[in-house]
Amino acid sequence: MQDEQLTFDLIVIGAGMAGLSAAARAAEAGLRVVVIEAAAEVGGSAAMSGGILWTLESTAKMAYHGGGDPAFSALVAQGYRDGVAWLRGRDVHMSNVVNPLNGRGYQADLLGHFAQAVVTVEGAGGIVVRDTRVERLLTDAEGRVVGAHTVHADGEMDIFAPWTLLSTGGFQGSAELREAYLGPNGRSVLLRSNPTSDGAGLRLGTAAGGDAPKGNLGFYGHLVSGSPAWGDPRLFTRLSQYHSDYTVLLNEAGHRFCDESEGDHANTHQTLQQPGGRALMVSDDAIHQAHGVTAVVEVAPPEDRMQVALEHGGEGIVADTLDEIASFAGAHGFDRGQCLATLSDYNRCAREDWENLSPPRVHQPHKPLARAPYYGLIVYPAITFTFAGLRCDDRMRVLRADGAPVGGLLAAGADVGDVYRGGYGGGLAAALTTGLRAAGTVMGG
Template structure:
């Protein structure tokens, strides 16, 4: 029997925040859209998040804290107001403005938004097809992408489309790709994300002539305490040690290895590349009260991070002296005397010669000297990747020679380069480039 063949204006591969936003934007402007999603439900990693749509509060902060391709970061910053205005026009639930890391944002009804996007697609004659794998993109004689061959348990379907957007969510679920494109230690990194974003978009794009440069090793993640189980998505936030940016991070040799104040998401990469791919996170009573028991955003649930970590298998200690912290570190395979000396040297340097501190700190020069002291062994966990297909500011997928692959666009984590060693909002990245890809494909 011949494979089924269907036609549409826009094919979107992936039903997360980026893909559904691209699909809904185009559908609202008259396109017939087919969304193909490998998972059993739409939403991807977005519906596992707290639903906070935020980004850098200025173009300068985007360049500093996003730390990726300036032109792509500018797209996120410039398109963010359009995204917020669209959400409001669609009646999506939204909080008042809130401070988030190095920017500003709103908590949105993320589940409601994904459902609204699907409704828009269906109202305009399109479909969202679940549990369907995209096997390959198809091209015409000129090399233009004209759709894809897909596989569902009911049979194979060829989708013909005027334009195709890849938005499969990155490659964080592939241990092989993590090791290749991020760091060898990343092969065994914990996954705090959906389990289906395994690099399919990168493979499809590369097979169609797009470039995966593989030079962007950045990713978004957090340092987590050691879990005795990792099958409950609620633990992704509960065990994340966001307050590491106010603490000290020491490697197995008992040495500081990064500017902790750049953010827990940046500390996660720095920890990944250390010996043993772990660190000792050390803080004091001041940090504990101000940061380790307070949610990172106002809509979060207050948790005592040390207590929660220990209850779920973490290795940590609360002690009255720095010497006791060193003894604990020794038992965990760290150089205990070096840990004690590092804490004491850090405190003395901040009082007597902060300008000589190495590595330096960009923020928070207060010493860690108020008992009790806290120490927790932490490990990197990944949410989504920053490297992907090379794109231009319009979301067009580019060849290694810098030419556009006709008919092919990428959005969200499939589009590499907007962020580098930093971070300025995952939902914002996904939604703004979803909008941008749909605009560039013809639905401005």
Template sequence: MDHATDRPTDLTTDLLVIGGGMAGLTAAARAARDGQRVVVVEVGADVGGSGRFAGYIWTAPDHEVMDQQNPNGDAALKRRLVDDFAAAVEWIRSTGVEAKPAQRILSFGRGHEFDTNHYVDTCRRLVTEAGGSVLIDTVTEELLESDGAVVGARVRRSSGEELDITARHTVLATGGFQGSAELRETYLGSGAGEMPLRSNPHSQGDGLRLATAVGAAVGPEQAGFYGHLVPSGVPFKDSGDFVDLSLYYSEHALLFNLENRRFVDETLGDHLTTVALMEQPEARGLLIADGRVYRDWMVPAYVEGAVSVDKFALASRRGGRTGLAESLEELEYLPEDWGYDGPTIRAEIERYNEAAASGTLEPGRALDPAPLLEPPYYVIETIPAITFPFTGILIDDHARVLDSDGRPIPGLLAAGSDTGGLWNRAYAGGLAAAIVFGLAAAESAGAPSSGE
């Protein structure tokens, strides 16, 4: 809509940031430090979003590894992420938040542990100390347009008061649409709406709704999502469960679908196996590990410095479908109401062990082709849980939102999980992308000429 300021409560600012999570607060804090006037609008009762539940900034160490791990991601976005990763880490340190020395993440990544709670709170402080505003419990109703450019937004406070915020640039950083079962069904496929939500509940697709209303393009199709396998029938009690209940060790176990067969190379990453399971019958499967996997991978911390959790004991204690078999023969007695055929599962593991010994595995096991020979056998039924989608608002490598013709929409930027294109059935670091493109958005907002 065309905009005219006519109310005493209306605001004018340089940068309006819609969403107070990792990406939005990064953009806001950097812009404030650079001397811009900033207003942050957050729908929740506090800032931080899902970023408060994380703890590591990491990505692929170079372009070659990024291309190997994420071959279908947008080339320009991938390049910007890798090229600007070191600067993002230094930005974190410049705020006074410690980013610890680099360590290995997954089989290919490199990253740094840091206190994400301290970071988002520090970013908020940088905004307010520079004279900016952070409006919580505030819903963004629509973007404001003038002469083909986005010039701010109309928001509604918890009191019911509406106000128009006029801005030279507006950043969409609402965290994605994973909180909306309807949008998950629309963009991720049938059954996706039933997945457990492994993130804050406020990311309901506001950024997507606002962007498409002004002509933004959305994609890519069938790009998947980031998430992890979790025990079936075990609801999350609090945000600590997002990590404690995630079955990261699946990379070393075997996963069978309801047809009693393996269907994916589990070793490539639990996050990728999660997407693959979503596409299997009823989106549930049987995860089986032996004594070696339990000892070496199920109980120890997934990354250095994290708390160790016995995933099997926790799932059992919380009422998940679990079983402990003292031998392969005992796997034949799986409960019938689970829907799997015990004798077939046993035979499939025996067949797998023979193929592992002869090097003829199908599907292959690129990173851990060892057989499961050491009893006992630990069984957990598992389902996929979503953290954020890979489909979203399309941007260029300057964080400018693109229309259906691939042209930047003047005045409109986006960063973080609201955006699409970077990841396509692959993943190498959500916090890294949020901070790199949050900084890119601040840079574009502060540039004398954005090229729009």
């Protein structure tokens, strides 16, 4: 197979939510698309997800809660409607409306979407290849990307197209890139994603001249309880402590370090930056009953998250007093005295001095931890996808450091930098909207 040459209209590298959506959209328009997938199956993290295709309902809300580049806030918030309509037009089943996090959406049949996307690509004369990696992009004398060098167990092949789309799902699978972009604790953060997304898009894009600036420390992820069985994708959602925004988080020194009410995804970034990269999550029975045993979204089963955590080897305690919680913390490497002092001060502020709580709690009522039993659980940041990535314009063209596009090169999904920063407005929505936008660029838009 070596040196065999094949020519297409579009090369898509990565067959997850962004790549397969872009490929199907381009194939619907009659383009011949080759989709290269490194894993044995298509679908990426999207196939492991709960399929909640949600976003924030307006550009303003996206700008406030997502915090990314305003052009992408607008693209995702406005493109969502067209993206959902396009999926419905392809008979992808959607649930009734669900209300995750700060936004709104549907549970979408993503496996059905991916199966149909493959049929659409192949029906238009394209191909979807699995177990294949792209080793390098091919460029012409002007630096325009004109193809890719692919490697499969059976051999190597150069393929050619006027457009190449990078949609490899981010760099969370690379300890080296996590450390470079997220800081020293990034190296050891738990992976809550498909293992294949290890920065191929970022490496291929920068090698072709694209810019991938550092400085965006954000990522989508959750605080999870530790477990010897971590790595089994079936535990990714079950061990996630989605309700940490209602709890109190303490670092190893015994101090609060963030406004927990910003949301579990934001608490996850903040915890990663703490010494030791972990936190003690404390709640009382009122918080636990209201938020720790409820379904995270309407279509998910309710579970007692503390019980599930303890059953899977999490380090936690259900205690009669906050003093016992502090002793548990002390036995696990936290500062016992400071933990107790911080919790006492937290309760004092909640009762009589809210304006002096530091950091403040902005988004929910600040209530004292007052009803036994009390819950203490050691939580760790786990990363689902990275927010730093390739610098792109709003047509998803990869840009050089001087702002000029790298000819022929596009990116979508988690390979795009700065769609989000401190906040989050939906990973599947970002992948769908940027993927469809990239297809639009290929189609002349």
